[in-house]
Amino acid sequence: MPREYKLPKQHMNNVIRLIHKATLDHVKGLRTASYNNLKRLELKRDLRLARKKIPAGSDQFDVGSIIVWMNQIPKNDKAAIQQLLAIDATACQRTGG
16 A cells, blocks of 8 residues: 555644744745755645644644655655645745745
């Protein structure tokens, strides 16, 4: 059975929370990584998918782990790709880019 890369809901909430609360340098790094992975997957940014609210969750999350996860998303995992698009859009919204 193929592996699914979709993050559990709580992990996704933690990532969105991180984007809203972390320093701009961390968010810019995340935005660059998400953009590079969108290019790798031959996708375009969709800024309409930005999450505006800060969800409940933990403030403890490793940016490096998020980037490793992004780098592993295959082209056929639609759920993980939707999460990547939302992360990218939210990071763009936060950084004004």
